[in-house]
Amino acid sequence: MPQSRGNKRLEKIFSNTSAKQRIGIKRIISNLFYHTTHSNLELSKITEFSIPTVSALLDTLIDSNLVQPTGQGSSSGGRKPQQYGLSKTFGYIVAVYIDQYYTHLAILSLTRQHVVEPRIINLNLYENKNGTSILCESVKQFVDDSKIDKDEIIGVGVGMPGLIDVKKGLNHTFFQDADNGIRQLLSEKLSLPVFIENDSNVLALGETKFGFAKYSQNVLVVNASWGVGLGMVLNGELFHGHAGFAGEFSHIPLNENGILCSCGKQGCLETECSATALARLAKEGIRNGKMSSLSNMRDEDLEKLEAELVIEAANNGDQYSVQILWQIGYNLGKGLASLIHLLNPEVIVVSGRLAKANKYILTPIEHSLNKYSIPRLRRSTHVVISELSKEAGFMGCASLVIENVFGHTRERFIPSGSSVPTGLLRVN
Numbered sequence: 001m002p003q004s005r006g007n008k009r010l011e012k013i014f015s016n017t018s019a020k021q022r023i024g025i026k027r028i029i030s031n032l033f034y035h036t037t038h039s040n041l042e043l044s045k046i047t048e049f050s051i052p053t054v055s056a057l058l059d060t061l062i063d064s065n066l067v068q069p070t071g072q073g074s075s076s077g078g079r080k081p082q083q084y085g086l087s088k089t090f091g092y093i094v095a096v097y098i099d100q101y102y103t104h105l106a107i108l109s110l111t112r113q114h115v116v117e118p119r120i121i122n123l124n125l126y127e128n129k130n131g132t133s134i135l136c137e138s139v140k141q142f143v144d145d146s147k148i149d150k151d152e153i154i155g156v157g158v159g160m161p162g163l164i165d166v167k168k169g170l171n172h173t174f175f176q177d178a179d180n181g182i183r184q185l186l187s188e189k190l191s192l193p194v195f196i197e198n199d200s201n202v203l204a205l206g207e208t209k210f211g212f213a214k215y216s217q218n219v220l221v222v223n224a225s226w227g228v229g230l231g232m233v234l235n236g237e238l239f240h241g242h243a244g245f246a247g248e249f250s251h252i253p254l255n256e257n258g259i260l261c262s263c264g265k266q267g268c269l270e271t272e273c274s275a276t277a278l279a280r281l282a283k284e285g286i287r288n289g290k291m292s293s294l295s296n297m298r299d300e301d302l303e304k305l306e307a308e309l310v311i312e313a314a315n316n317g318d319q320y321s322v323q324i325l326w327q328i329g330y331n332l333g334k335g336l337a338s339l340i341h342l343l344n345p346e347v348i349v350v351s352g353r354l355a356k357a358n359k360y361i362l363t364p365i366e367h368s369l370n371k372y373s374i375p376r377l378r379r380s381t382h383v384v385i386s387e388l389s390k391e392a393g394f395m396g397c398a399s400l401v402i403e404n405v406f407g408h409t410r411e412r413f414i415p416s417g418s419s420v421p422t423g424l425l426r427v428n
Contacts, residue, residue: 007091008151013064024049024057026406029066032086033110033402034209037070039081058084066090086110091154093401094192096139097393098160099199100125100226103135105142106394110154116146118394125161125174126262132175132182136189143190155193155405156186157397159202161229163245169196195404199223199393200247201238203351204231205403206396212384213347220345221386222249224332224354224361227262227270234343237408250274254335273332275307275353281324282310292320311357322360329361333368340373340381351386358385 014022027047032038040058044051061067068087072080088111095106103121106114121138125131143150160182162173169183178185187194197205200223213219217236223229230249232239240246250270251263261268262276271277283305286295293313297305314321336348354361362385369378386392 007154009064009066010091010154013060013066017060021057021060023407024053025061028054028057028061029086029110030402030406032067032084033112033406034399036111037073037083037085039073039083041081043084064090088113090152092148092152093154093398094139094143094156094190095394095397096156096158096160097199097202097390097397098123098125098135098158100161103138104390104393105139106397107143107146107148108394108398112395112398115148132177132185135175135182136186139186140189143192150190150192153192155195155401156190157202157400158183158186158194158196159199159393159397159400160196161199161227163248164196164198164201165244166197166240167244169194171196193401193405195400197396197400198229198231198247200229200231201240202231202396202400203229203392204233204238204396205399206388206392206394207231207349207351207386208233209399210395211349211386211388211392213349216346218343218346219349220339220343220347221349221351222332222336223352224274224350225352226274226276228274228332228335229352230339232343249335249339252335252338254331269331269335273328273335278307278310278324278328278354279305281327282321285320285324290320293318294321307353308356311354311360314357314360325357325360326364328354329357329364330368332361333365334372336365336383337369337372337378340369340377344377345381348381348383349386350383351388351392355386355389361385 013025017025024047028043031043031046040051040054044054047054058067065087067084070083070085073083075081088109091110092115093108095108097104101124103123104118105121106118107116109115119142123131123134128134160171160174162171164171169181171182175182183194183196200221203223204219204221207213207221208219219233221231223231227250230247232247251261251265251268253267254269254272255267257267257271259271260266261271282294283302286292286302293316294309310321310324314325365383369383388395
């Protein structure tokens with residue numbers, strides 16, 4: 001097996017510092033990645049190192065071109081503090097976000113900017129027998145086409161559907177023909193460090209690091225896409241469960257509807273409130289004579305109808321599309337009511353493909369929650385639609401690399417000037 005390379009300049013910094021200094025450097029890098037800029041004082045509070053120690057570490061990182069001064073911050077009185085941020089050219093992260101039908105590829109700088117045009121690969125995980133080799137070759141080609149030296153790449157973060165064993169690097173649902181696991185195979189093909197995680201958990205990382213739930217410690221992120229996944233952040237930590245497979249929200253029994261789920265069982269939540277269910281309802285209604293702007297589609301086009309077209313039709317005033325989106329949102333709310341009763345989260349973020357429907361599903365979700373939830377529990381939970389769109393997956397994949405290379409970072413304080421949505425902040 002070829003040795004996985006990482007960022008060589010980063011390795012040089014670590015090789016010339018003590019163990020304690022490396023801890024401080026990792027904390028500085030991870031916090032600057034998540035917050036963009038910090039002052040010396042803020043970094044001292046976050047890293048729990050003294051101001052002189054942080055100053056010395058910043059000097060080292062500035063000399064190595066990893067950190068750079070970004071200007072002066074605000075001040076309520078006295079001298080304005082110098083702010084510091086990461087260099088946009090020091091290192092890069094490859095983000096690979098996979099769903100059941102499409103694979104999204106991006107390369108981000110440490111300042112979270114796209115450095116090449118993102119790429120989408122059509123890859124049906126259910127039907128393509130060569131999915132593993134196509135994935136590996138597509139990612140490799142994407143990295144090669146970027147012309148970025150692999151010595152500048154810190155790692156590859158991969159979010160994928162299925163039952164994921166994070167520790168062993170295995171996917172027990174897809175890519176099972178990879179002899180030693182998909183993580184090792186990708187690492188061998190790319191000669192880079194690779195980290196994998198369930199796609200819904202990756203969304204949870206993205207939303208809790210950069211979205212509405214950034215300053216919340218108990219968050220549920222619903223991946224309302226082809227299925228209905230669930231990423232859980234409990235007490236500030238990503239929750240995997242005993243065997244690592246927590247969050248299969250899609251497959252809780254909701255209704256005896258007789259509709260076959262992708263898992264092989266009937267009546268799962270996925271069959272009532274996913275993007276797949278939305279497309280199915282639209283097709284059924286149109287074939288049964290429902291009036292809709294989608295009714296003019298040819299049979300072959302109707303068969304390929306996806307949720308995005310239904311949402312677009314609703315945005316253009318199509319009443320049937322609005323009606324079935326209401327049905328989807330209402331059913332999702334019934335499932336969320338169970339989660340509220342079990343986990344009492346502070347925030348529930350609805351992410352994924354159906355997040356594009358926004359108000360068309362949020363209103364019926366709230367109606368359903370008001371009907372099926374205990375009022376006191378319901379009032380303590382905020383339900384929001386993701387504002388990150390497709391960036392949530394990329395940001396989550398990038399965060400996965402940062403968490404594994406530089407260590408897990410929990411919020412210790414809210415930086416001055418941060419914008420926190422009203423009602424989403426709780427001070428303990």
